[in-house]
Amino acid sequence: MKQNFTVRQGALDGVEVFLSVAQHRSFRRAAAQLGMTPSAVSQAVRVLEARIGAALFIRTTRSVGLTEAGERFLSQAKPAFEELVAASEVARGLGQRPTGLLRLSVPRAAVPILLEPLIASFCQAYSEVEVEIAATKELIDLAAEGFDAGIRLGQFVDADMVAVPMTPPFRLVVVGSPAYFAGRTQPRHTDELRQHACVRWRRSNGALALWTFNDSGHPIEIAVAGPLIASDFSTMLGAAVEGVGLAQVPEPIAAEALKTGKLVQVLEPFAPMTPGVFLYYPSRRQIMPKLRAFIDHVKRRRGDLGNVAGET
CATH class of the missing domain: 1.10.10.10 (Winged helix-like DNA-binding domain superfamily/Winged helix DNA-binding domain)
Incomplete structure (x- = not known):
């Protein structure tokens, strides 16, 4: 036609x-x-x-x-x-030249830990670029939704994306508050999680996430139960601090609460490693200068971000 x-x-x-x-x-x-x-x-x-x-x-x-x-x-x-x-x-x-609006899709939990210091220094270095952060749990189509790039855990980045590491690999840890463990025995093996209340995580696709572990080099997944289901790590962490139950979260997110004694880590020998946090964007031959500037800024500051992620 x-x-x-x-x-x-x-x-x-x-x-x-x-x-x-x-x-x-x-x-x-x-x-x-x-x-x-x-x-x-x-x-x-x-x-x-x-x-x-x-x-x-x-x-x-x-x-x-x-x-x-x-x-x-x-x-x-x-x-x-x-x-x-x-x-x-x-x-x-x-x-x-680097100018215009740079739109980033990021998980809420990454904003205070990784993005706040990074964005502040980027805005100072590139005054002609406006940065918009859309904090959401959904894994969205960057191109269809008009985003320049996204930030996610490495295991959630599609294979057809260009991925730039922002942090070193880190562990997923199981944590609970001292108040929760008052009168309870801390689990020493993953099988004992059946005896505990666990804060669960619903993925953006609607499925409840299984808890993953490393048992002597063998990956295992366990379906846990508990009184609360959350849709982001920040809520899960807050619930664990309040004594609702155990939570499995990225180690950098729990670092401050572990350091101050608000949380206690358990099942440490079974903690699995994750690839870390990545900046990702659609593969294209020509990258707009605003995004290229941000990618280069991430690479320059990657050492600092690694220190933040590694404080446990």
Whole structure:
């Protein structure tokens, strides 16, 4: 089926030439401005007039004037062409230097631990870039939702994404509060989790996540039970601190609570390693400067982020 175009293909051909001739009232001066020969300018105008179906200029041996059709065409074509040129300049600017809006999709738990220091230093270094952080649990389609990049645990990054590590690998740890363990025996083996209340995590796809462990080099998964289901690690951590039950969370998220004694780690020999946190974005040949600047900034600050992630 033939495609119908809102603007006919080639409809803009010759418009810039027309505007230059209309401005100078001279084919020769328009040719000099555009770097064309006078005959090429005349030909471009003739083609434009033929396509429109009306004469745009009145030509004599001594002068060039506009017809009524030319006047009307000029009144609408000039501001439209200027808008097009301005839009091109804006787009060119975005393609040549770090500027514009950088949209990032991130998990809520990563904001205070990883992003706050990173974003603060990035904004100071690149004042022309605005950063928008959408904190959400959903694994969204970056391109469809208009995001430049996302930040997620490595195991949740699709294989067709370009992934840049932000932290070293870290463990998933099981933690509980001293209040929870008052009168209870701490579990020494994963089988004993059946005797404990566990805070569960519902994934963005609706499934309840199994707890994963490493038993002498063999990965195992266990379905746990408990009184609370959360949709993000921050809520799970807060519930564990309040004594609701045990929670399995990334070690960096629990680091401060473990350090201050609000939480106690159990089942440490079974804690599995995860790939860490990654910045990811769709594979494309040309990356916009704003995203390239952020990627380079992440790489420069990766050592600092690793120290944050490793404080346990």
